[in-house]
Amino acid sequence: GQQLNQSPQSMFIQEGEDVSMNCTSSSIFNTWLWYKQDPGEGPVLLIALYKAGELTSNGRLTAQFGITRKDSFLNISASIPSDVGIYFCAGHLPGDRGSTLGRLYFGRGTQLTVWP
Amino acid sequence: EAGVAQSPRYKIIEKRQSVAFWCNPISGHATLYWYQQILGQGPKLLIQFQNNGVVDDSQLPKDRFSAERLKGVDSTLKIQPAKLEDSAVYLCASSFLYEQYFGPGTRLTVT
Numbered sequence: 001g002q003q004l005n006q007s008p009q010s011m012f013i014q015e016g017e018d019v020s021m022n023c024t025s026s027s028i029f030n031t032w033l034w035y036k037q038d039p040g041e042g043p044v045l046l047i048a049l050y051k052a053g054e055l056t057s058n059g060r061l062t063a064q065f066g067i068t069r070k071d072s073f074l075n076i077s078a079s080i081p082s083d084v085g086i087y088f089c090a091g092h093l094p095g096d097r098g099s100t101l102g103r104l105y106f107g108r109g110t111q112l113t114v115w116p
Numbered sequence: 117e118a119g120v121a122q123s124p125r126y127k128i129i130e131k132r133q134s135v136a137f138w139c140n141p142i143s144g145h146a147t148l149y150w151y152q153q154i155l156g157q158g159p160k161l162l163i164q165f166q167n168n169g170v171v172d173d174s175q176l177p178k179d180r181f182s183a184e185r186l187k188g189v190d191s192t193l194k195i196q197p198a199k200l201e202d203s204a205v206y207l208c209a210s211s212f213l214y215e216q217y218f219g220p221g222t223r224l225t226v227t
Contacts, residue, residue, distance in 0.1 A: 004158075006158075030214075031214045033214070033215065033216070035218075040220075040221075040223075041220050041221070042120070042122075042207050042209075042218030042219050042220050042221045043159065043207070043218045044218070045215055045216070045217060048214065048215050050214075088158050088159075090158075090216075092214050102214075103161055103164070103172060104149075104161070104214075104216055106158030106159050106160070107158055108156070108157055108158050109156075109157075109158055
């Protein structure tokens with residue numbers, strides 16, 4: 001299967017600090033998605049990116065779709081305790097013959113811990 | 117708008133027993149997915165349905181796993197017989213296009 005390299009694996013930061021994490025792949029994706037997963041819950045969609053170079057914000061979160069379409073990053077500004085969780089990147093590969101169907105491939109996640 | 121519903125939330129079974137999980141997707145979402153998430157990893161796709169047809173089941177261990185979506189809405193995933201390595205969280209997701217929305221998952225422990 002496709003390999004998404006997500007880094008860092010874990011981060012320990014102080015409340016108020018900014019956070020940056022990224023995802024790289026050897027494959028070209030047509031969509032990048034960023035999810036957050038809290039313990040005992042399913043992943044929650046944070047940001048979706050559809051075009052190379054696209055920069056999208058959602059509150060304190062900003063994500064970019066890399067120009068090469070092989071990478072993406074997520075920034076969190078002024079972190080707060082509720083930002084704690086696991087953040088996953090996911091890249092979408094289209095289906096055969098230009099079908100809108102395809103598959104989503106996930107990174108291994110970045111575990112974020114925020115100290116008050 | 118109601119999200120993706122899954123049940124049960126937790127299940128503990130012995131190896132070689134069978135188990136079934138249920139999923140109700142977001143209304144209007146034609147595509148439904150079942151994922152397996154092992155501790156410390158990202159979700160891995162098991163099977164993808166478009167309405168009531170299977171689009172991708174290449175990662176489904178078909179000797180023991182089966183899934184159906186008979187009326188194009190609800191879906192069930194079954195494991196029979198279960199093995200120790202099946203212990204994981206089973207996530208259901210649905211989508212209209214590329215954005216997939218996940219349910220809370222079922223945590224399965226096989227002893």
